[in-house]
Amino acid sequence: MTTLDELVGLIADGAGVPRPGLHLPVWPFWVAGAACEAICRPLRIEPPLYRRRVDFFTKSRAFRIDRARRELGFAPAIALREGIRRTLAWYKEHQWI
DSSP states (O other): OBOHHHHHHHHHHHHTSOOOOOOOOSHHHHHHHHHHHHHHTTTTOOOSSOHHHHHHTTSOOOBOOHHHHHHHOOOOSSOHHHHHHHHHHHHHHTTOO
């Protein structure tokens, strides 16, 4: 099982950049998201920040493949670190990063 924090670290390692070290409290961003929603929605503007986007970073994003292994016989052909390396290479090749 890989947590979002671990995944971010693996991506940073693969990209050759420092791992993020700063962890900020969620509540100011959640309040800012609520304010953006309250201001933007009546104006029919897509809010740049909203509570659901903030919630993405607060909920567990760790997924396990145990059930897929058990019920489908799934076995990953590529390790996560290698998959990240290939994905970053593809993004660089297409000049997205």
